[in-house]
Amino acid sequence: MLFLGILWMTSWIGSFLSLSDNLSPSWNTKITPTETVSNLGNLVSKHNPLDVLSQQPINTWSTALIPTNYLKINWGTQKSLSNLDNSVKSPTRVVQHSKKQLCYSLVENADNRNILEKSIHFASAELIKTRSSPRNFLPDKILGSLQDFFRFTNMAQQSFSAVTSPVILVRRDRKNYEVWVNNRVVANLPNEMQAKSLQTRLSQLTALPNLDANQLRPALVDGIPALMAGNRFLFGIEKQISRQFNRSGDLLAIEWINNLRSAFQVPTLTLLEAQREMYGLSASNVAMSGLASWYGGYFHGRLTANGERYNQNELTVAHKTLPFNTYLQVTNLKTGKAVIVRVNDRGPYIPPRSLDLSREAARCIQSEIAGVVPYKAVILHSKQPTMTLNPANLKTDKLKPRKQLALVADF
Structure with missing residues (x-):
């Protein structure tokens, strides 16, 4: 009798915990702003002997990232399932060059594109689970323990704290992690x-x-x-x-x-607004013009005239006489594109050229393919104090006073 009583109690608790699964969609809590789905293609394109309620998303931490327009679809309708099935059967979707990508190469050669310029496939990715707030109330603890013990899943109650958070972390692969804010990718990081x-x-x-x-x-x-x-x-x-x-x-x-x-x-x-803000620059009345070329791979990693290693991916320029660390706003007169560069090398020595841009700077003004373009350049002056996180780095130089600013590092 005791055994039957325990069995009846556990069955009753299980029915109570899964009650929300049998309610109509209008009674279930809507999970916003995103719902993660797993193996969508298998659900809609293959026969499944088990009964699957169309109104219930399948929740898992190993997720497949899908375009945001899918998140607005009502998965329970036949039309929605048809659209989803077509998307699964269609060739892999790719994201082309984004307009947010600054200074990308116009040369259509996949081997020369860097890791962020390559097409991003909507393949499987892993949502990095963050620590959720602990359950503070006894009923929550009991309910959680019973769910773990009997392996019951309560769709309406599952918190999805990591998914509904405005800031989430997704791992694309071992060396590519995406930080999302309000359903937008903000940054890619290598670890x-x-x-x-x-x-x-x-x-x-x-x-x-x-x-x-x-x-x-x-x-x-x-x-x-x-x-x-x-x-x-x-x-x-x-x-x-x-x-x-x-x-x-x-x-x-x-x-x-x-x-x-x-x-x-x-x-x-x-680009110019951001660069001026970053470097703290203002325009002067000194301008120049002429022909600008660019130099790249052969010199990459070699010493420049000021002792730095030349990096074709940085925004730098070579000039014959301008002081090192002078900032120039260079405009391609053919395209109207402009970029701010820093003088760190000498050259060019092929007349009548007067500027030699880095490869990245040439991409910013769209002169990579042309090679040599007419330009106009304006010398810029620094107006922003030096910023530091460590107040101990603030130094006082009576001979060369310079504005310095200690920043706030904590919230």
Whole structure:
């Protein structure tokens, strides 16, 4: 009798826990803003001997990322299933060059595209589960224990705290982690530790009650391209990250800031606006013109005239006489495209050329294919104080006074 009583009790509890599964869709809690799905193709294109309720998404941490327009589809209708089935049977969808991608190559050669310029497939990806808040109430603890013991799944009650959070982390592969904010990809990072660091900072940012997204901007902090919210430091793009993706750290910072501004629905910055903000520059009355060429792979990694290693992915330029570290705003007179570059080398020595741009700078003004283009350049002056995270780095030089600013690193 005792055994039958225990069996009856466990059956009753199981029926109670799964009650919401049998309710109509209108009674079930809607999970927003996203629902993760697993093996969608198998569900709609293959016969399944088990009864599957069309109104119930299948919840799993090993997810398949799908385009955001799918998230707006009512999966329970026959029309929706037909559209989904067509998308599964169709060739793999790819994302072409995004307009948010700055200074990409116009040369249609897949071997020369870097890891971020390659097409991104909507293949399987893993959602990195973050720690959810612990259950503080005794009924929640009992319910959770019973669900774990009897392996019951309550669709309506499952929290999806990591998915519904405004900031989530997705692993595409071993060396590609995506940080999402408000259903938008903000940044790609090569390892999980760096990605989690950015995720934590952005989670703290989104929790601020008086966040002004218009203050999101790029900057140089201790010489490193960084993401800033006003004078609050968010994340620095170390050289390791830029080398991993073969991209300029300056351009990555600008792209990520623009992605973040888009996620908060504020206007993005143009390349020149972002560069002027990052370097703290203003135009002078000194201008020049002539022909500009560019140099790339053969010189990549070699010493420049100022002692740096030439990096064809950075925004630099060679000039015969201008002082090193002079900033120039160079405009391609054929395309109207402009970019800000820093003088770190001497040349060119083939007349009548007067500027030799890095390959990345040439891509920014769309002169990579032409090779040599007419240009106009304006010398820029620095107006922004040096920014640092460590107040101990602030130095006082009586002979050469320079404005310095200690930033806020904590929320």
